[in-house]
Amino acid sequence: MKMTRLFVAGIALLGMTVAANAGTLDDITKRGELRVAVQTQGPPFSMVDSAGKRTGSSVELAELMAKEMGVKITFQDYDWDGLIPALLSGKADLLVADMTPTLARAMKVAFTKPFMYTGSAVFAKTDSKFGTMDACKAKGTKIAVLLGATGEKVAKETFPDAEIKSYKGGGPLLLDAVNNGQADCGVNDVSAVKGQQAAYPAGSFTIMPEVLSKEPLAFATRYDEPDLLVWMNLFLDQVALDGRLQKNLDYWVNSEDWKKDHQ
Amino acid sequence: MLENFSFRTIVEYLPLFGQGFAATLWLSIVSFAGALAVGIILCAMNLQRSRLLQLPAKIYIDAIRATPLLAQLYFLYFGLPRLGVVLPELFVGILALALNSGAYIAEIIRAGILSISRGQVEAGIASGMTYAQRMRLVILPQAIRVTIPPLLGQAIVLVKDSALLSLISVAELTRAGQLLASDRFMPAEGFLTTAACYLVLYYGLKSLAAFSARWLGVRPIGSRT
Amino acid sequence: MIWFQLQSLIGSYPLALRGLGMTIALSGISLVLGTILGFALGVLRTSGSRMLDSIIGLWVDLIRGTPFLVQIFLIFFILPELGVELGAFTAGIIALTNLAACFICEIVAAGIRSVPTGQVEAALASGLSQWQRMRQVVLPQAMRVSLPPLVGQYVLLIKDSSVVSAIGLTDLTRVGWLVVQRVPNGLLVFAIVGIGYFVVCYPLILLARRLERRMSAAHGEVQL
Numbered sequence: 001m002k003m004t005r006l007f008v009a010g011i012a013l014l015g016m017t018v019a020a021n022a023g024t025l026d027d028i029t030k031r032g033e034l035r036v037a038v039q040t041q042g043p044p045f046s047m048v049d050s051a052g053k054r055t056g057s058s059v060e061l062a063e064l065m066a067k068e069m070g071v072k073i074t075f076q077d078y079d080w081d082g083l084i085p086a087l088l089s090g091k092a093d094l095l096v097a098d099m100t101p102t103l104a105r106a107m108k109v110a111f112t113k114p115f116m117y118t119g120s121a122v123f124a125k126t127d128s129k130f131g132t133m134d135a136c137k138a139k140g141t142k143i144a145v146l147l148g149a150t151g152e153k154v155a156k157e158t159f160p161d162a163e164i165k166s167y168k169g170g171g172p173l174l175l176d177a178v179n180n181g182q183a184d185c186g187v188n189d190v191s192a193v194k195g196q197q198a199a200y201p202a203g204s205f206t207i208m209p210e211v212l213s214k215e216p217l218a219f220a221t222r223y224d225e226p227d228l229l230v231w232m233n234l235f236l237d238q239v240a241l242d243g244r245l246q247k248n249l250d251y252w253v254n255s256e257d258w259k260k261d262h263q
Numbered sequence: 264m265l266e267n268f269s270f271r272t273i274v275e276y277l278p279l280f281g282q283g284f285a286a287t288l289w290l291s292i293v294s295f296a297g298a299l300a301v302g303i304i305l306c307a308m309n310l311q312r313s314r315l316l317q318l319p320a321k322i323y324i325d326a327i328r329a330t331p332l333l334a335q336l337y338f339l340y341f342g343l344p345r346l347g348v349v350l351p352e353l354f355v356g357i358l359a360l361a362l363n364s365g366a367y368i369a370e371i372i373r374a375g376i377l378s379i380s381r382g383q384v385e386a387g388i389a390s391g392m393t394y395a396q397r398m399r400l401v402i403l404p405q406a407i408r409v410t411i412p413p414l415l416g417q418a419i420v421l422v423k424d425s426a427l428l429s430l431i432s433v434a435e436l437t438r439a440g441q442l443l444a445s446d447r448f449m450p451a452e453g454f455l456t457t458a459a460c461y462l463v464l465y466y467g468l469k470s471l472a473a474f475s476a477r478w479l480g481v482r483p484i485g486s487r488t
Numbered sequence: 489m490i491w492f493q494l495q496s497l498i499g500s501y502p503l504a505l506r507g508l509g510m511t512i513a514l515s516g517i518s519l520v521l522g523t524i525l526g527f528a529l530g531v532l533r534t535s536g537s538r539m540l541d542s543i544i545g546l547w548v549d550l551i552r553g554t555p556f557l558v559q560i561f562l563i564f565f566i567l568p569e570l571g572v573e574l575g576a577f578t579a580g581i582i583a584l585t586n587l588a589a590c591f592i593c594e595i596v597a598a599g600i601r602s603v604p605t606g607q608v609e610a611a612l613a614s615g616l617s618q619w620q621r622m623r624q625v626v627l628p629q630a631m632r633v634s635l636p637p638l639v640g641q642y643v644l645l646i647k648d649s650s651v652v653s654a655i656g657l658t659d660l661t662r663v664g665w666l667v668v669q670r671v672p673n674g675l676l677v678f679a680i681v682g683i684g685y686f687v688v689c690y691p692l693i694l695l696a697r698r699l700e701r702r703m704s705a706a707h708g709e710v711q712l
Binding site for chain 3: 325326328329330331332333334335337338340341342343344345346419423424425426427429430437440441444450451454455457458461462464465466469
């Protein structure tokens with residue numbers, strides 16, 4: 001898989017140089033700025049902490065990328081469903097988020113290799129009568145999902161009899177809805193849910209053990225930027241090899257350490 | 264995206280837009296009815312001599328007019344659950360629209376009543392009518408004629424304001440456009456279709472306003488539309 | 489719990505100021521640009537050319553007939569397709585200026601039309617050119633009538649600026665939306681947001697009312 005990707009990217013790069021076109025990396029260096037689209041509020045990957053500073057797992061990785069490129073970084077934040085349109089319209093050079101490289105999305109944007117794996121999980125309010133999968137499968141149950149996210153499609157398949165409510169914005173809104181009773185259960189990436197439940201008293205939510213789908217998470221850029229794509233894949237290889245990726249994930253995703261510093 | 268404008272996809276999503284159109288129409292009517300009720304009550308309070316009733320009405324109207332509808336909507340949407348009131352998003356939206364437009368309608372009605380010339384009121388007093396009779400037989404019939412055009416103007420505003428409900432995930436017309444935009448990465452197809460549907464509603468209401476103004480024989484007081 | 493939340497909120501103070509600043513910047517710039525544009529269009533609309541009247545009239549109908557939220561989405565997502573590179577802030581300015589210009593055009597046009605035709609005829613009879621007629625006879629009277637609704641429109645504009653939060657601009661409303669996801673007390677957070685807008689808008693509302701009273705015009709209800 002890795003080899004095929006590099007091979008394809010290599011051919012593309014060759015094609016680009018044959019066409020004698022100035023590459024995106026050149027543009028970025030000339031501009032001195034890397035423009036990155038991120039999600040407004042999607043802990044632990046991208047968020048604004050209590051000091052008003054933009055931070056998170058993907059944000060830090062993007063900052064590292066800019067440092068390695070030798071340029072400064074500008075973040076643009078969007079709702080989840082606005083990320084891909086922002087990239088396609090040229091407002092941003094790349095997007096960094098906990099986005100799954102689905103085949104439908106890949107028709108529009110070019111994804112890097114995965115930087116981690118997660119899965120969709122179902123959650124509900126602790127001590128409500130929706131504590132099990134069967135309860136959520138009941139007819140007429142309200143399932144909160146994120147507009148434009150993979151959880152939306154997964155929920156439609158897993159809960160065909162339920163009423164699917166798509167929220168525009170970010171994962172925290174789903175938790176808010178379930179907490180208020182506006183929705184009975186919610187479906188989102190387990191990494192997102194775990195990171196976002198920090199805003200509520202401990203134990204407010206029950207995450208069900210069944211994993212609905214296994215999903216890779218990757219960054220994305222446009223198809224007309226093959227040199228940037230090759231570079232990003234190389235970057236992910238290197239930070240995986242030298243341990244910086246694991247350190248990032250361990251701090252932000254695999255544990256709750258970040259909460260101490262950023263809440 | 265624009266070079267490959269896909270009418271085929273729009274046709275595919277037509278049922279969704281149809282539902283959205285119907286939903287917007289329905290919730291606008293319900294919200295407007297609510298707003299009328301709120302407006303009438305507020306206006307009645309405002310016209311009283313007693314400060315006890317007048318002051319809360321004035322404060323409420325000014326608070327609504329000096330703050331954006333979106334902030335009011337979020338206030339209700341995020342705030343009501345804290346008071347233990349959990350309503351479906353649709354009802355929160357209708358409530359917000361009714362409470363908001365109600366304040367404007369109160370002022371429209373008040374302007375209508377106050378516009379009835381003093382001469383009429385005095386003629387009523389001279390004829391020996393009580394306050395209630397004066398209201399019922401002289402002032403209100405004329406006030407109603409005069410306020411219908413600006414009320415229709417406020418109805419148009421309300422239909423447009425209802426688009427904000429899409430931001431709290433109510434399934435209406437703007438939400439249909441958003442879904443097309445995010446499912447298929449086609450914002451042009453999605454939002455242009457949405458705009459076209461709203462224009463249908465707008466021209467419909469505008470014709471209704473023009474027709475009623477002619478029928479009532481009134482020159483419309485400048486509308487906010 | 490509420491004390492803890494208040495502390496958290498006070499910590500967000502810089503973010504709130506940024507939001508308020510963004511709202512004022514957006515409204516201020518669009519107000520100025522929109523007034524200039526709207527003024528010009530209003531004069532053009534009433535200049536006598538049937539074609540100009542229809543074209544401007546069509547544009548006014550399009551803007552008045554669609555929700556501002558939809559207009560913002562259209563400008564933000566579609567203009568880049570036509571080659572215009574723009575970020576959220578520029579899109580917001582364009583959308584708000586467009587909206588402002590549309591309504592101000594109508595206010596100015598109504599003001600111009602309200603000047604009694606007798607005045608216009610007298611000016612013609614006195615041998616004034618169209619430009620002189622406009623500047624010395626029509627416009628001064630039109631502006632007197634238009635001023636209260638104009639100020640009223642400014643209030644509406646500041647409130648409409650809250651809709652740009654939908655494309656991610658960090659204005660006062662968006663700050664509230666962000667903060668409430670971390671500090672789940674909607675009543676407190678949005679009451680504060682409301683106070684923010686109130687402080688900016690209410691003086692303008694009072695000004696508009698005072699102007700209207702001074703006009704004592706039976707013409708033009710100021711719907712704020």
